[in-house]
Amino acid sequence: MSGLEQLYQQIIIDHSKHPHGVGLDAGEETSHQRNPVCGDEITLALRWDAEGAHIDAVAWEGAGCSISQASASLLATLAEESVEEGSAWTPDDLTALIDEFREALRSRGATPLDEERFGDAAALSGVSKYVARVKCAMLAWVAAEDLLQRRSR
Amino acid sequence: MTSLAATPAASSPAGHAATTASSAVFSSDELASIRSQFPILGREVNGHPLAYLDSAATAQKPLRVIEAEGAFYRESNAAVHRGAHTLAGEATELYEDARRTVADFLAVDENDVVFTSHATEALNLVAYALGTASIGRGAGASAAAAAYGLHAGDEILVTELEHHANLIPWQELAARTGATLRYIPVLDDGSLDLEAAAHLIGERTRVLALAHVSNVTGATLPLDVLVPLARAVGALVVLDACQSAPHLPLRPRELDVDIAVFSGHKLYGPTGIGVLYGRAELLNALPPFLYGGSMITTVTMERADYLPAPQRFEPGTPRIAQAIGLAEAVRFVSDLGLDRIAATEHALTQRMLDGLAHIPNIRVLGAPSPAPRVGLASIVVDGVHAHDAGQVLDEAGIPARVGHHCAQPLHRRFGVTASLRLSLGVHSTADEVDRALEAVASIRPFFGLSEGAMS
Numbered sequence: 001m002s003g004l005e006q007l008y009q010q011i012i013i014d015h016s017k018h019p020h021g022v023g024l025d026a027g028e029e030t031s032h033q034r035n036p037v038c039g040d041e042i043t044l045a046l047r048w049d050a051e052g053a054h055i056d057a058v059a060w061e062g063a064g065c066s067i068s069q070a071s072a073s074l075l076a077t078l079a080e081e082s083v084e085e086g087s088a089w090t091p092d093d094l095t096a097l098i099d100e101f102r103e104a105l106r107s108r109g110a111t112p113l114d115e116e117r118f119g120d121a122a123a124l125s126g127v128s129k130y131v132a133r134v135k136c137a138m139l140a141w142v143a144a145e146d147l148l149q150r151r152s153r
Numbered sequence: 154m155t156s157l158a159a160t161p162a163a164s165s166p167a168g169h170a171a172t173t174a175s176s177a178v179f180s181s182d183e184l185a186s187i188r189s190q191f192p193i194l195g196r197e198v199n200g201h202p203l204a205y206l207d208s209a210a211t212a213q214k215p216l217r218v219i220e221a222e223g224a225f226y227r228e229s230n231a232a233v234h235r236g237a238h239t240l241a242g243e244a245t246e247l248y249e250d251a252r253r254t255v256a257d258f259l260a261v262d263e264n265d266v267v268f269t270s271h272a273t274e275a276l277n278l279v280a281y282a283l284g285t286a287s288i289g290r291g292a293g294a295s296a297a298a299a300a301y302g303l304h305a306g307d308e309i310l311v312t313e314l315e316h317h318a319n320l321i322p323w324q325e326l327a328a329r330t331g332a333t334l335r336y337i338p339v340l341d342d343g344s345l346d347l348e349a350a351a352h353l354i355g356e357r358t359r360v361l362a363l364a365h366v367s368n369v370t371g372a373t374l375p376l377d378v379l380v381p382l383a384r385a386v387g388a389l390v391v392l393d394a395c396q397s398a399p400h401l402p403l404r405p406r407e408l409d410v411d412i413a414v415f416s417g418h419k420l421y422g423p424t425g426i427g428v429l430y431g432r433a434e435l436l437n438a439l440p441p442f443l444y445g446g447s448m449i450t451t452v453t454m455e456r457a458d459y460l461p462a463p464q465r466f467e468p469g470t471p472r473i474a475q476a477i478g479l480a481e482a483v484r485f486v487s488d489l490g491l492d493r494i495a496a497t498e499h500a501l502t503q504r505m506l507d508g509l510a511h512i513p514n515i516r517v518l519g520a521p522s523p524a525p526r527v528g529l530a531s532i533v534v535d536g537v538h539a540h541d542a543g544q545v546l547d548e549a550g551i552p553a554r555v556g557h558h559c560a561q562p563l564h565r566r567f568g569v570t571a572s573l574r575l576s577l578g579v580h581s582t583a584d585e586v587d588r589a590l591e592a593v594a595s596i597r598p599f600f601g602l603s604e605g606a607m608s
Contacts, residue, residue: 003199004548004599008541013601038540038556039570063570065540066600136540 006126007133008066011074015120016066021076024061031143031150035135040064042072044143046094054088055079058144065136067127072140074121081119091148098145105134176496179489184497187489188580190215201550204585209368209529209576210554212399212421214482221481222423225474232470234447248473251480252463258483259413259430260404267429267436267463268476272395273318275414275429276362278442278466279391280322283360285440287330292459297438301389305331308357310388312374313339313566314367317559319393323362332359337379339566343370343519347378354382360389365397365413369560369574370519371502371529373397380409389435395419399578400498400527402491405430417475421579422482426475429466436462443468486579494579495525501577501586502528508590514597518567528577531558532593536602539571545599546573549592551585 024030024045032043042062049056058079060072078097082089089097097117101124104113109129113122127137179187188194191213196203205213225247231240233248249263256263269275287302303309309323313336327334337350354361361383366373376392383390391412394403398415405413412435417426431439441448441459445468450458459465486494505528506521514535534542543555554574557564564570575589597603 002548004545007544008600017601038538039561040540065538067541130544133540133544 003126003129007130009123009126011120011123012066012070015070015073015077019069019073019076020080021057021059021073022061024059028059029147029150031146033139033143033146035064035068035139037135038065040068040136040139042068042139042143044072044140044147046144046147049088054090055094056083056088058140060140060143062140064139065133067124067133067136068139071121071124071137074124075140075144078119078121091151094144095148098141098148101141102138104128105137176490176492178497178500179493184580184582188582190217190485191580192216192219194580198550198552199548204549204551204588205578206546206575206581206585206589207552207554208399208578208581209396209419209527209558209574211418211424212578213580214423215421215485217485218422218478218481222474222478225477230474233473234464244473247477248471251476254480254483255428258403258487259428261406261430262433264461264463265430265433265436267431267466268471269414269427269429269466270425270472271418271427272393272414272416273427275427276318276391276393277322278429279412279414279431279439280326281442282439284326284329285442286438287326290440292438292440292465297434298440301435301438303327303330303332303359306357307332307359308355309334309360309362310337310353310358310383311335311361312337312345312363314343314345314369314374314560314563315362315364316368316393316395317561319362319364319391320562323360333357337363339563343367343372343567344522345374345379347375350379351382354379354386354388356386358383358386358388360391362391363393365392365394365403365408366401366527367519367560367563368396368529369531369558369563369572370522371396371527371576372519372522373401373525373527376408376410384409396527396529399486400491401495401525411435417479417482420479420482421485422479423475426472426479428479431462433462436466441465441468445469447471489579498528498577498579498581499524499526501581501583502526502530504583505530505575505577505586505590508586509593512590512594514602515593518564518569518572528581529574530576531572531574533567533569533572534593534596537596537600539573541600542573542593542596545596546589546592549588551589551592553589 028045030043030045034041044060046055047057058076104111105128107128112125115122124137127133193213229243231244233245252266253263256266286298291298309332338346340346390410392410394413394415399420411432413430415428418424448465448468516533518531539555546553556571
């Protein structure tokens with residue numbers, strides 16, 4: 001597989017064309033993140049269960065390159081799967097995931113994403129060799145982190 | 154010293170069109186010799202020979218420029234315009250030689266040339282000095298600055314296609330002075346709405362700030378129409394020549410502009426150096442931008458008097474090595490001849506634009522404009538974000554710029570947020586252009602989008 005094919009794995013192209021989790025409700029709390037270099041934008045919401053202890057869903061809207069859009073879609077998918085498996089994320093769970101995600105993406109290819117933990121989102125491992133694109137992949141995850149930090153204040 | 158033999162005076166209203174059509178393009182031997190002067194062209198990127206198509210962002214450097222900068226540090230380094238020792242004298246001479254070389258290049262007087270850190274600083278300098286004049290601060294003993302002050306009711310006119318560096322300083326000047334910022338709109342084909350311009354330029358217009366060549370479309374702006382309109386109402390004309398200076402002969406006086414700026418690093422020179430040309434009376438009337446050493450005559454604990462231009466605008470230890478490097482870059486393009494550079498790049502631009510026109514589902518921003526224009530094209534690939542499109546070129550060893558190229562308003566006008574820009578330099582070849590065209594044609598198929606079908 002060429003570097004380009006590793007970066008743009010079929011999963012990423014599919015998610016960028018048919019993204020999951022798109023659609024925000026009026027008035028819900030969101031975090032808007034923007035990459036000023038290329039104009040990529042993600043507005044993201046975390047939807048909580050009745051007790052406010054677990055995340056039911058990640059919803060978002062955005063525009064930008066396939067990496068930024070696929071990454072948001074894959075984060076939403078991962079949240080969906082955690083709910084289906086009966087292990088919906090606590091704030092700590094998601095914080096740990098975001099930290100691992102960031103570490104892998106900043107590793108310049110040294111630390112791939114764990115497929116057990118990240119599922120299809122592990123396809124984003126290829127981004128870590130492309131320093132200029134890490135920001136694109138991080139955008140949705142930074143939005144989620146921003147919401148978690150606001151919540152803990 | 155400077156070779157000016159290859160830049161005959163142009164006779165067209167735009168000041169540079171007459172030479173391009175008749176000048177010979179570089180032969181393949183000449184091109185090979187030019188290329189051999191750029192050490193970086195010998196390297197590979199992602200397993201392919203580097204085909205550098207990002208000269209509009211920054212140009213690569215010929216060895217003689219790299220060496221000139223190094224030679225200064227190795228042999229003559231000293232602070233200029235201060236100290237009486239031999240080295241300081243040598244350094245000062247080299248620095249002022251560099252100013253003369255740039256002045257000859259522009260066919261202006263050496264005192265009309267101010268070195269800045271970059272073109273952005275040059276534009277900020279002018280806008281800030283006008284702002285200082287507006288609050289009644291003068292240029293030391295001279296009271297001439299007041300005439301250039303802006304006030305409520307005055308207007309600053311720009312165009313919708315400006316680089317942010319020739320837009321934001323004017324926004325700020327308007328905010329500081331109460332003047333109104335207006336702009337000449339861009340039409341669907343990327344050209345300026347000259348009918349609107351004729352209405353916009355009026356008695357209230359105090360400044361017209363515009364690009365010589367668009368950094369997004371490559372088209373030359375119609376200075377022959379706009380400058381006389383501005384002149385007729387007594388407005389200052391500020392020209393951003395960043396995209397023209399490396400590619401077309403630049404003659405600020407023939408263009409009848411008050412200010413012209415360009416950056417060194419786009420003209421095969423070092424980073425950290427920009428050029429501000431200003432009409433002498435204007436420069437000597439304007440108050441300083443930055444204050445400090447090397448720009449004063451007398452300083453007391455209460456006040457200071459300032460030197461005339463250019464020293465007034467070069468406080469602190471200036472960019473000595475960079476100015477010397479830039480002078481070598483100016484000699485490099487002058488030796489080649491800007492008319493021949495323009496002719497060669499124009500032929501290559503035609504090849505690039507023709508090739509792009511044959512690739513389905515590609516949009517080139519702005520209608521193809523005739524000579525004089527420069528060798529760049531910003532494209533949008535249907536269904537593929539510019540960032541993703543650029544990645545395909547990078548993989549093929551072709552650096553190209555992706556994004557809004559510091560021209561968000563123009564991209565908005567075209568209804569897009571980003572584009573992929575291919576831009577040529579003096580070392581560009583037909584083979585490199587063909588490689589880029591092939592790579593561009595492969596973008597949609599790579600992302601699984603079929604030929605001919607809209608995504």
